[in-house]
Amino acid sequence: SVWPSILYFSILCQAWEVQDIPESVRALKGSCVVIPCTVSYPGSPKPTENLVAIWKKSPEEEIFNTQISNDRMKLVGDIGQNNCSLEIKDVQPKDGGPLHFRIVVHGLDSYSFLNKVVSVKVQGLPDDPDLIVSTDLQAGVAVVALCVVKHTCPTHPPKITWTYNTTKSKVQHLAAKDAEWKLTSSITLIPEARQHGEKLTCKVKYWGGMQVETSVVLQVTCEYCQCLKCTICWNEKEYAFYYYMPYKVHLNRWCTSNTNFENVQQRGSANRIEISLFTLILAQVSVYLCVRPVDKVRKKNSKNSQYMYKKGK
Known part of the structure; x- marks a missing residue:
């Protein structure tokens, strides 16, 4: 029959080929790198013991061979399943440079894929994460x-x-x-x-x-935070806010009597005003300490120079 002859001829005509090998790959010094590789060869699939996978720097310099023990390098997969991917651990500068793959098929032939060279670029420091x-x-x-x-x-x-x-x-x-x-x-x-x-x-x-x-x-920001209220020690020209935040975060803010606040309402005597702050970003205020400016309006021996107010509801 002619069909077995055609099938045998098509098997023999299968090409030597590698795929998935990139033109270049980055490798971090001291870490590891995997160079992906898939190989195909003429003829029917061979068992792993009939195949030898080799990685080389040049036709003369061999860096990995499945028949030779290597502490830093190994194949990631099974060469019997066409996987020729190489893992290099503890990457060193000497591992850099162009590499190519070679396969030996016992009972058939061997082939070096010099047209598929990967450039390994060893870098000393990794990139920062995004x-x-x-x-x-x-x-x-x-x-x-x-x-x-x-x-x-x-x-x-x-x-x-x-x-x-x-x-x-x-x-x-x-x-x-x-x-x-x-x-x-x-x-x-x-x-x-x-x-x-x-x-x-x-x-x-x-x-x-x-x-x-x-x-x-x-x-x-705190657009919908709870409104904070404080009775402010008032002077005709100026007063001071001292915001005491958790974890000792301290914000000191000076204002004048012309400062525009939202919802300002006078309560009682002219020197006390209650205001509501709707736009305070650091809204987790545990205590307001309201103090008259010491260097300008505080009187000697004044007992009413400061007031403590807890966070309003």
């Missing part, structure tokens, strides 16, 4: 923060941690391009007004121990 979070935070309103990092070692991906007090983080790990992988960690923030000005930090630890981090300063 921290993505809205700059317009409202107290009490949930928002998602993302920490994104790219790497080239999917067998030992980096670990991402947050300074924000939460145990609920979602991690997504996806292949990107040029042997890179994209690792994303997301958390849900419910910011409080007292967190205005605090830092949010995501930290990345790579396999091998190297660490980097990125921080942003939280800008929290």
